[in-house]
Amino acid sequence: MVSPEPNRVVIADDHPQLRGRIRAALEAGGFEVCAEAATGPEAVRLVQEHNPEVVLLDVHMPGNGIKAAAEIGQSMPKVSVVMLTISRDDNDLFDSLRAGAAGYLLKDTDPVRLPLALRAVLSGEAAIPRSLVARILDEFRATSGPRFGRRPKVAAKLTSREWEVMELLATGQSTDEVARELFLSPTTVRVHISSVLRKLRVKDRKAAIDLLSDDAS
Template identity: 60%
Template sequence: MVAEVIRAVIADDDARLRDAVRRGLDTGGCRVVGVAKNADEAIELTVRQRPDVALLDIHMPGNGIRAAQEIRRTAPDTAIVMLTQSRDDDDLFDSLRAGAVGYLLKDADPTTLVPSLRGVLAGEAAMPPALVARVLDEFRAPTRRRFGRSSAAAGKLSAREWEVMELLSRGLSTEQVATRLFLSPTTVRVHVSSVLKKLAVRDRESALRLLSGD
């Protein structure tokens, strides 16, 4: 159950921004339990204070993405929200992979910050609509597929195995498939090995030919 007063840690090397965010949180019914200027301070404060939310700047000294990864590992009950000026796709997707459940822009209306955090703690993702659209564009299934899901060969595969093979059929490398599906390259290779066994073929090229009906 979400506490009525949200306990938050703010991490940003811009003092004016930190102060503005703090005022917005205080006004909206949050309590700031720690303020950090860099990634190491953010990690230490979050582990010590165990706040409901950690608001992290991506490009603060020490790297906000690294801070998010470490906080997810050492304080898994704290929701991680990136507060940034960056609209860069790499920053967005790296943040999500690092464990962030929100990605808010610094130029947004500060009165929307607290409602966004309450939404995060209620299980919602906090992200501007334009960035949501980019996430969907990145991860939605293609409209044209190289092979059909209903084919006899494809019917032998699990949903994840089929997804892996579909991406490989589009020319993505093992590492790119892993990034797209939030998996490790090793896990992708395990799925491919399972597919080869199920289809009784020696290599992925043969599997792709079989799945495409060539």
């Protein structure tokens, strides 16, 4: 039996000693570190060169890690971006998520947990410390409201996550925008949409939105 290829990762941080500790933890956890960067632009270049599955970016390294995350998301959308930072600032957290980051890890995270966090991201989950999740929920509650009005009867066929996806699509958001708001991968969002179309027996997302809107009126 052929062993699966290890997931490949680029590490970007301007502190060589920290990069060394991260490399050791990830390699011990079964990852292959294919490159290291010390600046945002260098991280973008190395990701484009090596095409890893995931990149770890420092927020406040030279060249701006959040800007690098956005550039990687635009040019290499299949690469999962995870921020690794000392910053607990709300602006950094939300700017990172808006830039397309699928994770926001703090540098005081036990290095042993890094491989687990990256595997969770590669499986379509978000990697965010519990201490920061409450802030995200507060922000979500403050900026979101019902899209369809009351929940329609036909929506009983849908899971809660499928319903959330359709509500956001109904506001005109793209698949990538929905993924960022719900902290999912675009692939996972598409899987949810396909499931909704199958359950509602409609051919496309517009028909699904129309059906849910009509039933809620």
